[in-house]
Amino acid sequence: MIRHFEQFLSELELKDPERLDAEGKAERIARCLFSKYYPYQGFNPSIYVKVGSYGKGTASRPRSDLDVLFVLPREVYERVETLTGNKQSQLLQEVRRTLLVTFPKTEISADGQAVIAPFQTYNVDIVPAFRFISGPYAGQYLIADTTAGGRWRNSNPVAEYNWLQQTDAATAGKVRHLIKMLKAWKRECNVEIKSISLEVLANVFVTQWEYRDKTIFYYDWMIRDLFAFLMNHVNGWVQPAGNTERIHVGDRWATKCRNAYNRALKACEYEYADKGFDASTEWQKIFGSQFQLDWMQSLLLARIGA
Numbered sequence: 001m002i003r004h005f006e007q008f009l010s011e012l013e014l015k016d017p018e019r020l021d022a023e024g025k026a027e028r029i030a031r032c033l034f035s036k037y038y039p040y041q042g043f044n045p046s047i048y049v050k051v052g053s054y055g056k057g058t059a060s061r062p063r064s065d066l067d068v069l070f071v072l073p074r075e076v077y078e079r080v081e082t083l084t085g086n087k088q089s090q091l092l093q094e095v096r097r098t099l100l101v102t103f104p105k106t107e108i109s110a111d112g113q114a115v116i117a118p119f120q121t122y123n124v125d126i127v128p129a130f131r132f133i134s135g136p137y138a139g140q141y142l143i144a145d146t147t148a149g150g151r152w153r154n155s156n157p158v159a160e161y162n163w164l165q166q167t168d169a170a171t172a173g174k175v176r177h178l179i180k181m182l183k184a185w186k187r188e189c190n191v192e193i194k195s196i197s198l199e200v201l202a203n204v205f206v207t208q209w210e211y212r213d214k215t216i217f218y219y220d221w222m223i224r225d226l227f228a229f230l231m232n233h234v235n236g237w238v239q240p241a242g243n244t245e246r247i248h249v250g251d252r253w254a255t256k257c258r259n260a261y262n263r264a265l266k267a268c269e270y271e272y273a274d275k276g277f278d279a280s281t282e283w284q285k286i287f288g289s290q291f292q293l294d295w296m297q298s299l300l301l302a303r304i305g306a
Helices: 002-012 016-037 052-056 074-081 087-102 157-170 174-188 195-208 216-231 254-272 276-287 295-305
Strands: 048-051 065-071 109-111 114-118 123-131 141-145 151-155
Touching: 002 174, 002 216, 002 276, 016 048, 016 065, 016 087, 016 123, 048 052, 052 065, 052 157, 065 141, 074 087, 074 123, 087 109, 087 114, 087 123, 087 141, 157 174, 157 195, 174 195, 174 216, 174 276, 195 216, 216 254, 216 276, 254 276
Parallel strands: 065 123
Antiparallel strands: 048 065, 109 114, 114 123, 123 141, 141 151
16 A cells, blocks of 8 residues: 555656756746846846745646746836726736747737746746735735736735645645645546645645544545545635635535545555555546556466466
8 A cells, every 4th residue: 555655646746857847937937027127137036936836845747837926026016006997907918028028939828817828848827926025914925816807916825835834744744745646636537626725625634634643554544534524625615824815615526526535435445455456446546547556466466366
């Protein structure tokens, strides 16, 4: 069983070339925007922040989106506030045009809260933001939202990261492992629930799970108990750390969660009976081909039978 989950987590882990690719793309984008909004200054890496799953260390293979928050000068906010109409949309379009100068062959779009650059290896979501330096919101960011005619929203990625980091450290890395595995389930089974909702629920679950201090030997039970926990939150709400807005998780994922729980329950029984191939078959139905079948045990049993 330990081998099963060690292999699976290894498959989910981003490889060094993928990380270097992400870091390189984020810096190229930041340098492009820096030259526009901070002319005649030496490049300052602190002006951009990798957020989302990559920034929180929950990104997994296959790689998908890379979220980059770029901090704009205060005078840009003051200028944008003098505009009429959807000010936030106009800001995003300005950022989009700036990026097109450096990436003319990329079909860059702007909508919602981000400018989206669909590169071949990563879809990069660039979020223009203004940093609160002092006051009650110090350390947080103000971001544009083009919906509902345009508005400003607060974002607190530092609080999200810190909460995850604290819980992960207190549970020997279980939170990030769980989140990566849940994303594999979401992707494999087309589960209709937001990734941020799964992240929050995984974090809450691990803090109260009775075996949170145990080793990877308990990961089969952890998966089983997590799906049972998730079923109790159908049509519930989650609230990311540092965020005043709650997210409704809905119920469109409930049936797939129940199926995953039943398969995890069966897989745990197979693990207990030392039927590794049968167990890995059930896990693969939940997580997909990244969870490898235990052919070694199957061949061993075949030889014994011969």
